[in-house]
Amino acid sequence: MAREFLDPAELPREYPRRYLPPDLPAGEWSALSPLFEDLQKRPLASRKDLEQALLDLSELLAAVEEEGALRYIRMTCDTTDPAYERAYLEFLEGVVPRVEEALHRLRVRFTHSPAWPDLPSARYEVLKRKWENAVRIFREENIPLKVEEEKLGQRYQKIFGAMTVEFEGRSQTLPQMAKYLEEPDRLLRERAWELIAERRLRDKDEIEGIFEELLSLRERRAKNAGFENFRDYAFRERERFDYGPRECEEFHKGVEESFVPLLRLLHRERAKRLGLKRLRPWDLLVDPEGRPPLRPFAAPEDLVQGAGEIFRRLDPRLGQLFQRMAELGLLDVANRPGKAPGGYQSTLTERRLPFIFMNAVGRDQDLWTLLHEAGHAFHTLLSRDEPLHMYRDPPTEFAEVASMGMELLASPFLDVFYPKEEDRKRSLAEHLYGIVRLVCWVATIDAFQHWLYTHPGHSRAERHKAWVELFRRFGGLEDWSGYEEVLEHEWHRQLHLFLAPFYYIEYGIAQLGALTLWQKSQEDRAQALEGYVRALALGGSKPLPVLFATAGLPFDFGPVPLARAAQALHRALSTA
Numbered sequence: 001m002a003r004e005f006l007d008p009a010e011l012p013r014e015y016p017r018r019y020l021p022p023d024l025p026a027g028e029w030s031a032l033s034p035l036f037e038d039l040q041k042r043p044l045a046s047r048k049d050l051e052q053a054l055l056d057l058s059e060l061l062a063a064v065e066e067e068g069a070l071r072y073i074r075m076t077c078d079t080t081d082p083a084y085e086r087a088y089l090e091f092l093e094g095v096v097p098r099v100e101e102a103l104h105r106l107r108v109r110f111t112h113s114p115a116w117p118d119l120p121s122a123r124y125e126v127l128k129r130k131w132e133n134a135v136r137i138f139r140e141e142n143i144p145l146k147v148e149e150e151k152l153g154q155r156y157q158k159i160f161g162a163m164t165v166e167f168e169g170r171s172q173t174l175p176q177m178a179k180y181l182e183e184p185d186r187l188l189r190e191r192a193w194e195l196i197a198e199r200r201l202r203d204k205d206e207i208e209g210i211f212e213e214l215l216s217l218r219e220r221r222a223k224n225a226g227f228e229n230f231r232d233y234a235f236r237e238r239e240r241f242d243y244g245p246r247e248c249e250e251f252h253k254g255v256e257e258s259f260v261p262l263l264r265l266l267h268r269e270r271a272k273r274l275g276l277k278r279l280r281p282w283d284l285l286v287d288p289e290g291r292p293p294l295r296p297f298a299a300p301e302d303l304v305q306g307a308g309e310i311f312r313r314l315d316p317r318l319g320q321l322f323q324r325m326a327e328l329g330l331l332d333v334a335n336r337p338g339k340a341p342g343g344y345q346s347t348l349t350e351r352r353l354p355f356i357f358m359n360a361v362g363r364d365q366d367l368w369t370l371l372h373e374a375g376h377a378f379h380t381l382l383s384r385d386e387p388l389h390m391y392r393d394p395p396t397e398f399a400e401v402a403s404m405g406m407e408l409l410a411s412p413f414l415d416v417f418y419p420k421e422e423d424r425k426r427s428l429a430e431h432l433y434g435i436v437r438l439v440c441w442v443a444t445i446d447a448f449q450h451w452l453y454t455h456p457g458h459s460r461a462e463r464h465k466a467w468v469e470l471f472r473r474f475g476g477l478e479d480w481s482g483y484e485e486v487l488e489h490e491w492h493r494q495l496h497l498f499l500a501p502f503y504y505i506e507y508g509i510a511q512l513g514a515l516t517l518w519q520k521s522q523e524d525r526a527q528a529l530e531g532y533v534r535a536l537a538l539g540g541s542k543p544l545p546v547l548f549a550t551a552g553l554p555f556d557f558g559p560v561p562l563a564r565a566a567q568a569l570h571r572a573l574s575t576a
Helices: 029-041 047-078 082-093 096-111 121-137 144-161 172-184 186-202 204-224 231-238 244-273 300-314 316-329 362-382 394-415 421-453 460-474 484-488 507-525 525-537 544-550 559-575
Strands: 164-168 170-174 329-333 342-350 353-360
Touching: 029 047, 029 096, 029 231, 047 082, 047 096, 047 342, 047 353, 082 096, 082 144, 096 121, 096 144, 096 244, 144 204, 144 559, 164 172, 164 186, 170 172, 170 300, 172 186, 172 204, 186 204, 186 394, 186 484, 204 231, 204 421, 231 244, 244 460, 244 507, 244 559, 300 316, 300 329, 300 362, 300 394, 316 353, 342 362, 362 394, 362 421, 362 525, 394 421, 394 507, 394 525, 394 544, 421 460, 421 507, 460 484, 507 525, 507 559, 525 544
Parallel strands: 329 353
Antiparallel strands: 164 170, 342 353
């Protein structure tokens, strides 16, 4: 259970505090306030003053963010515990807004210091760009709006965490039900899929209501900051300095031209091999040869042990890092009732340690999820010696290269879980098929977000119509006849729409980078791995194009690289 992981006293403190009191309660604003005031009053007349203040502020922010991460982890590990929920909400309401206000004042003071231009660009280019942008778009009146968004997101997670259905004689969570969609028995798959769909629809009105509140809050934040719409504001808020809406639209175009035809080709082949005239939504994950689902492990501890062996064989350094995570209890991989859906890697920012959360139920997909989240964890561990907390947080577009790249770099070692070559090839083929589906889904979700936030005041019916049109544009060949209402609400399952608006194109950008890394590794694994490790060690200290270049990857996600990636996937799937 979660309580095993969450006593900070049981975790090593390898980066001792130099500025903060050793017993600082980082969840109490009364204790934090004097420290922010001290930094606000400091002389910042010289480069030396600024750099020392940045280090002290870094230490303070890391402690505060770790407290928030601990409370979030506890709450998601057990959404039924009112104490965990209360502690998280108290932090959101009582600490986060005040920290945001204090941090804004410090950013203003730092960026207006006469010594600010003296900070060398080679070291501080990224920080300067981020902070100057943050000062421009900050509005104090947006802080409580952001807190309300966080609380609505927590409500959304609680609703999904509580969803269960009665199936096969017992109550099962929706993640547990997902494994039945891989079963050869088509009637069983259909019954399972219908139960999942019906359960989601039961809460559809509450979920729609939550989303409409989120839309209103986000539009208000954008207007407060002087933006015409939330999309343009979100691109600034997400610090997208190296690309914009136009490049995203080029990505949509490239997916439509290259990946959608590939997905539909794979669907035609799937229908033929299954002996079906038409695919239905419950036919998309089953093995087309009618073989039973791959079950790589029986117990969560077997998953952890096997993943550790994969990382040791890929690179002893990575194996040691993962083993240490396991020894420190920084993995919560098993699904259970009351646990929030999905998976993530969170960082305990002061101790500079990663924590992996997921919902494993014995599926092949669980193995790939752990490889993915471990890539994020390696990012945290490889960049932990960076002194500035602000630079230990990589841009999401490259953070996902770390995770998606790890999936593919680790793929030659699937024999740890699958001794039979047939099973290894099948697992990889299913994963590559999943990549094709993911890229199309990224285009769908991203294009939907562009529509949502450039059509303020739209009705619920208009939103459903726009969603279905985009789903058809980027989707496969499955037939949703009789389930039109389910399709209209299919976007409800994408938690990013609720918790992290406009955070999804990153997966498309990163997936292209990961596919290129995979192709390089097939030519020279050692060289590809070294580039990967070098780039991860930079954290977020360099601009996005430099991070890609350090890993030996181009920063381009337009139609041409998408076409190349689709061709590579087609070749690999043809021989799998």
